[in-house]
Amino acid sequence: MSSETTFKIEDQYMAPFFVKQKISIEKGDGVFVWDEEGTRYIDFTSGWGVTCIGHAQPVITEALLSQSKKILQNPNSGLTYSPARAALLSILMKVMPSHLTHVFFSNSGAEANDAAIKLARKVTSRLDVISTHQSFHGRTISTASATGQASHREKFNPLMPNYRFVTYGDLDDLKQALDENVAAFIIEPIQGEGGVHIPSDKYLKEAERLCSQNGTLLIADEVQTGFCRTGPMFVTGAMGIKVDFLTMAKGIAGGFPFGGFAMSQKVASMLEIGDHGGTYCGNPLGCAVAHAVIKYLVDNDVSANVEHMGRLFMETMGQWKETYPAAIKEIRGKGLLLLIEFADSDMATRVSDECLARRLFVRQTQGNGIRLFPALNIQEDELREGLGIMQAAIEKIVG
Numbered sequence: 253m254s255s256e257t258t259f260k261i262e263d264q265y266m267a268p269f270f271v272k273q274k275i276s277i278e279k280g281d282g283v284f285v286w287d288e289e290g291t292r293y294i295d296f297t298s299g300w301g302v303t304c305i306g307h308a309q310p311v312i313t314e315a316l317l318s319q320s321k322k323i324l325q326n327p328n329s330g331l332t333y334s335p336a337r338a339a340l341l342s343i344l345m346k347v348m349p350s351h352l353t354h355v356f357f358s359n360s361g362a363e364a365n366d367a368a369i370k371l372a373r374k375v376t377s378r379l380d381v382i383s384t385h386q387s388f389h390g391r392t393i394s395t396a397s398a399t400g401q402a403s404h405r406e407k408f409n410p411l412m413p414n415y416r417f418v419t420y421g422d423l424d425d426l427k428q429a430l431d432e433n434v435a436a437f438i439i440e441p442i443q444g445e446g447g448v449h450i451p452s453d454k455y456l457k458e459a460e461r462l463c464s465q466n467g468t469l470l471i472a473d474e475v476q477t478g479f480c481r482t483g484p485m486f487v488t489g490a491m492g493i494k495v496d497f498l499t500m501a502k503g504i505a506g507g508f509p510f511g512g513f514a515m516s517q518k519v520a521s522m523l524e525i526g527d528h529g530g531t532y533c534g535n536p537l538g539c540a541v542a543h544a545v546i547k548y549l550v551d552n553d554v555s556a557n558v559e560h561m562g563r564l565f566m567e568t569m570g571q572w573k574e575t576y577p578a579a580i581k582e583i584r585g586k587g588l589l590l591l592i593e594f595a596d597s598d599m600a601t602r603v604s605d606e607c608l609a610r611r612l613f614v615r616q617t618q619g620n621g622i623r624l625f626p627a628l629n630i631q632e633d634e635l636r637e638g639l640g641i642m643q644a645a646i647e648k649i650v651g
């Protein structure tokens with residue numbers, strides 16, 4: 253097929269939910285991808301924080317191949333045992349905060365959050381959910397209800413009742429919102445889709461204390477931040493925060509649709525058979541891939557690479573900010589979850605389009621931001637090549 257044919261078919265038959273970029277990607281390798289005509293691009297989005305160890309990663313191919321030759325889906329699904337699932341559970345338990353003792357799997361981040369919210373209601377016998385303005389937790393009806401961005405909500409109002417919002421990072425606001433009706437407080441330890449916002453060190457720790465005092469379960473949505481995206485395996489784990497649920501997806505299986513949620517012993521002890529389930533939850537193929545990804549992250553000390561590369565990104569972006577103070581308002585991020593905030597959204601759109609014209613994928617976020625979240629095993633020459641393209645794009649648009 254040619255790109256033109258692919259465009260035509262997708263444009264005709266795909267439901268029109270996305271503003272499409274007219275590029276048809278056929279294959280990838282590490283941080284690089286190629287379109288159907290063989291043009292090479294650099295991917296600084298890793299498919300929205302998913303392909304954390306690069307495209308066409310051999311350890312993933314190997315896991316997919318070898319597991320698919322054995323079995324894809326168990327008879328009676330989760331009612332039967334699976335060595336692939338057991339292997340994944342074993343490695344997950346080694347990398348997760350140690351107070352989280354039980355895990356269940358899902359197919360996506362939204363599904364993991366949805367389940368955590370549902371189960372928090374059961375465990376607490378309360379109904380209310382507190383979330384934060386600008387948050388993003390998914391697109392199902394309950395996770396859209398927990399998402400603090402008007403664009404994801406307003407067309408579907410009224411969404412689910414009993415959801416309330418507080419300002420991200422504001423402890424007084426949280427304190428006031430917590431009462432005896434609040435089942436759960438769901439929070440991204442660093443907001444991703446909301447524009448890469450990092451709360452103060454004190455915020456999450458104090459939120460943990462306030463929730464615990466109020467009998468409210470704390471759900472850490474680490475769908476975007478988990479699996480070394482910001483350096484450590486999990487942000488809340490590195491900070492020693494004892495959340496009740498930790499939700500995960502995206503990087504967990506490096507591009508294979510997979511997710512999960514972990515819970516404390518106390519929460520697990522209050523759940524029972526029938527409280528949750530699903531046809532694919534812990535599907536052996538997904539488990540095998542997730543195991544391979546986590547093993548790669550650990551064996552290759554990817555966390556150290558993320559911290560090193562993150563510093564290089566910040567240094568370069570910091571120089572751009574000094575060169576173009578009127579155009580670049582702020583740079584922020586942690587590890588390889590980074591954002592450049594431009595003076596206005598038109599400028600961000602033009603820089604982002606210029607990057608694409610020069611064959612670099614970036615992600616415009618919250619209008620005037622451009623988010624960079626490349627593969628976590630990116631190497632310095634790849635980083636420099638991508639940043640060189642971005643610098644040229646910025647120079648052209650704002651210089």
Ligand SMILES: Cc1ncc(COP(=O)(O)O)c(C=O)c1O
Binds near residue numbers: 359475476
């Ligand atoms: C923090 C966070 N939670 C949940 C989700 C939803 O995940 P999914 O798209 O896999 O349903 C996302 C997706 O961007 C996310 O960033």
